Amino acid sequence: MQLYLANHPYRYECENLCRLFFPYSHVQVVDSPLTAPGPWAQAIAQEGPGGFIYTARVSDGQKVAEKSAQQGALEEYAMTNLLYAAFVELTGSQPAWGMLTGIHPVKLLRQYVEEGGEGAGLEKFRTHCHVTAPKAALALQTLRAQAPVTASIGENDWALYISIPFCPTRCAYCSFISQDVKHAQKLMAPYFALLLEELEKTAEVTRALGLRLVSVYIGGGTPTTLSAGQLGQLCESVHRLFDLSGCPEFTVEAGRPDTITREKLAALKAGGVTRISINPQTLSDQVLQNIGRLHTAQDVLDAFALAKEAGFADINCDLIVGLPGDSQPGFEKTLEGVLALGASNVTVHSLALKRGARLEAEGGTTLHRRQQETAAMMDYSIRRLGEEGYVPYYLYRQTRMAGNLENTGWAKPGSLCRYNIYTMDECVSVIACGAGGVTKLKDPYSGRLERIFNFKYPYEYISRHGEILLRKDGVTGLYEQFRKRLH
Ligand code: SF4
Incomplete structure (x- = not known):
């Protein structure tokens, strides 16, 4: 155009x-x-x-x-x-989120509500930005669910993100830097050793600054591509290096069911992990094949049963609407299957086609035509999750999402993941370790956000690790600036 x-x-x-x-x-x-x-x-x-x-x-x-x-x-x-x-x-089309093109609609709604109160703020969100009534209601529900968490944030709070950028295979829609283990096998051991060093350095820096750790999140990639022994060692390092007395949650994205074993789950449980994700995306074997996943729907059910057996009560399931080959009845069956499992959190994503994703070349235009159907799947999820007592608690948007929709995290009362609010709302500093990690430091006094980037790919992370450690000193420098500006 x-x-x-x-x-x-x-x-x-x-x-x-x-x-x-x-x-x-x-x-x-x-x-x-x-x-x-x-x-x-x-x-x-x-x-x-x-x-x-x-x-x-x-x-x-x-x-x-x-x-x-x-x-x-x-x-x-x-x-x-x-x-x-x-x-x-x-x-002739009226986008559901009106003219909003940013990724944080709830942040904007919060600003309007703070300026004019809930009624006037919501009205402005609807009329000024042309947001449809159902999406405005979803944003308001999310804002309300977040309120107790955002109100309790202290100026020295921070969250730790640990990146394991390896996956068993690469999904067709993925634009993340993750590498499949077959090709990256030889990098995994050196990567892991250096990651532990970066954690040590991070502990040193945050301790000296007097920061309070409030959330730990190990994501990827697929962290459960690590062995049970490595997962145990990683959890042990987190406990040894950081003071977790102010940290009510420790999440590990187990992600792909084809990497989950009884031994790994036991290592995570023994390592103090409170919440895991098992991400089916869909419970249709055909759709799983279409997106390049090696596992079946039965593998998801088996992994879920193993996780329950290991004692995990807080389990998130990620689903995607708009996958190639999926249909409205197919998605409904998937969601009902996940509800029957009793997941405490369900995150519903809209397929986002990024540059670099294999699906873009294969089916972008066709997917675009399916916008209406995708919107109907999303509406179904909103209705059913609400009926089942889940509450939306974080929400974000990406560019080029199927149906121009949103990603929403839903949780049963008392089980929401604070980390998701911190990172999506950018309201707490997140210090990231590992390849592809982006540290985002929130100046608690001005609200500004400062970023420090780690190298994207594991091979760079390994070969230039000295620079990564030096960049952690940047955290000290920035916090000193924040505090100096205050006085
Ligand atoms: S599991 Fe996630 S990070 Fe890994 S390839 Fe699939 S979409 Fe990408």
Whole structure:
């Protein structure tokens, strides 16, 4: 899609709106208003005697829609709102999340509620951003569920994230840096040894700063690609190095059922892990095959039974709506199967097609056509999870999501995972160890977020580990700056 902009600086926002309505089209900003044969958009501001005249023209290559308005000052909202209205008229589609293109809708709703109270905040969220009533209600429920957690955050609180970037095989929709164990086998032992060193360094730094650890999360990848012995050693290191007296939760993403064994579960249980994830994504064998998973639905059920036998009461299951080959009845069967298992948390994702994912090339356009069906699956999950007593407690969006929907974490009362709120809401510092980890430090006084990146791939992490340790000193430097700015 070609996008022409004139006399305003809102390029990024206008590009995002183009992607919202044409998610599989590459947006190219051009410097002439000449219209191309394919889809195009124009967002123009012109200064006149009475203020600014805004014009938005959009086309799908056949029809054209045009909107114009006048306003005294040059404003982002005036331009983007008009462009949004033109796209709605052209496509006849009203996105569920309106013109919101950011990933944290609940954060925005919180801001509006803090400014004007719940009623006025919700109204602004609905009308100003064109969010549909069901999605606004979902965001409000999420905001309310988060409130006790966000209200209890202390200025020295932090969460530890540990990355195990290996998986048994690579899923077709995955854009994560994870490497399959067959190819990365020889990297796993050195990676693990260096990861323990980084944990030691992190413990040193956070202890000296007087920070309070409030959550531990081992994610990936698939952490259970580690052996039972390694998992035990990792948990033991966490307990030895960090003070967990203020930390009510310790999560491990067991993830793929084909990596879960009785021995590994026993090691995690003995290692003080309070919560695990077993992620079916779907309980259809055919769909599992379509996405490149080696396990069957029965493997999920068996892994779940093993986890219960090992004493885990808090188990999350991730599901995805919009997978290739799945259908509305198929998804309903999956969700009912997960509910029957008694998972305490269910996270429902919409398939997001990222650059680098195998599925993008294979089926992107077809998937786009299935938006309606995907939305119906999501609606079904919202209804059924609500009926079964689950509450939505974190929610985020990604670009290029199937059906332009959301990912929502649901939990039975008393079992929500604080880490998910901390990281999605960016309200607590998260210090990450391991390849691909991104440390996000929250300045508790100004609210600003500072990032420190680890190397992405395990081989870089291993070969340049000295730099990783030095970057951990950056945590000290940034906290000193936060505290200096306060005094
Ligand atoms: S299990 Fe997760 S991280 Fe691993 S390949 Fe599949 S989607 Fe990617």
